[in-house]
Amino acid sequence: MKVAVIGTGYVGLTTAVSLAMNGHQVIGIDLVEAKIVKLRQGISPIYEPGLEEALKQVLENGTLAFSTKLQEAADADVFFVCVGTPEAADGTADLRYLYSAVAAIEQMHQASPKRRVVVVKSTVPVGTGDKVAELLSGCRELSVASNPEFLREGSALYDALAPSRIVIGAGEPETREVMEELYKGVDAPRVVTTRANAELIKYASNAFLATRISFMNELARLSAALGTDIVTIAHGMGLDSRIGPEFLRAGVGYGGSCFPKDTIALLQLAAQNGISLGILEQVRKVNATQPVWFLQQLQPFVPDCRGKRIAVLGLAFKPDTDDIREAPSLAVLQALEEKGAAVFAYDPIATDAVRQKFPNVTYTKTAEEAVQGAHAALLITEWKECVQLDWEQVYQKMAQPVLLDGRNAWPAKIVKEAGFRYVGVGKS
Ligand SMILES: NC(=O)c1ccc[n+]([C@@H]2O[C@H](COP(=O)([O-])OP(=O)(O)OC[C@H]3O[C@@H](n4cnc5c(N)ncnc54)[C@H](O)[C@@H]3O)[C@@H](O)[C@H]2O)c1
Missing domain, CATH: 1.10.1040.10 (N-(1-d-carboxylethyl)-l-norvaline Dehydrogenase; domain 2)
Incomplete structure (x- = not known):
């Protein structure tokens, strides 16, 4: 099928690549020109294991293309909307990007009407799909489906190719048929239901x-x-x-x-x-309150953080991603800075994004460098680069051998035997 994917972030790019790998002819659309320029060169603007290699492959096969112009996707049968739905000031989902994408589809459709399905993949409040259908009710050939995404960052491509389930919210049988055709060959349980049910799932x-x-x-x-x-x-x-x-x-x-x-x-x-x-x-x-509670465990070892060197290992919100949105590391860095600590942080991928928020932190190139002279080392994200350390070396480098393991991922028995004072989460 011919498919357009609007929004080429974590979900959109993964969706576009996986659909192209499954044999569809896909075009990815984004407003950000710089992203599209990179994507056309086979460079992924986000870090996801295996994604860039797969992107290069489908670009080479000619099954995936990119553009900033929705008109270039006019011959598509299916339009996936994968734009962000961030938190608005009052905590509700901010749907402005979604509605602006829907307005663009409407405009494009009116210029060249044909049978098309608009698929809302963004996470949206119950009733949004129905509202989109109402907004598009003037376009008789358009129908709307809800198809929420369940991929996990860090294994996004794998999840998109082998999903735990495919949830399809659509009323009309023809729309359901198009969605079934789209996912033909993908081995996963289906939940075919109303748009509202799909959104709440x-x-x-x-x-x-x-x-x-x-x-x-x-x-x-x-x-x-x-x-x-x-x-x-x-x-x-x-x-x-x-x-x-x-x-x-x-x-x-x-x-x-x-x-x-x-x-x-x-x-x-x-x-x-x-x-x-x-x-x-x-x-x-x-x-x-969890990061605050976690940092309280530091108190017996470093009663006054002022001027003390503290190593923070792992900054991304989880391993294998560069995403730092709402990462617990941000709360930890903030609290340590307020306490006057000299923070040395390491992350294999996410450093640049965090540096913009915390310019006074010293960012190191390795975990070993971060723990040099530290009065305590904190594990915040369990990247293997932060977990598999040479403990003898670390012991020698630290000013005080104190380990606070925020992910219960360090080898407690080994580090204790090596002479460290070790505190995990929820352990004695
Ligand atoms: N990130 C995840 O792990 C994940 C998992 C499941 C569901 N979701 C949901 O998927 C949606 C997208 O999330 P994300 O993390 O991919 O967001 P993102 O911020 O990484 O990407 C959104 C993209 O949409 C583009 N965009 C915005 N408005 C546009 C428009 N009108 N036309 C074209 N492009 C436009 C932006 O430039 C950006 O590249 C959200 O609703 C999110 O809740 C995310």
């Missing part, structure tokens, strides 16, 4: 995953007080098939471009409908 999924994390983070505080081990507890819990092992890892809090904004957007949507989602409110509170 996305928010509910993210809210539930955030709830699991905050539940474990709150429990980790109790576990630390009791002297029990949250990792063992999570393992024991996860073996129950009703619970399952995923998303039970206590840490320094969740971040990223989705959970923070989607949980607040869902709370706002509920409030607009007179419903209070108390559990979700608590989920957000726990997450907001």
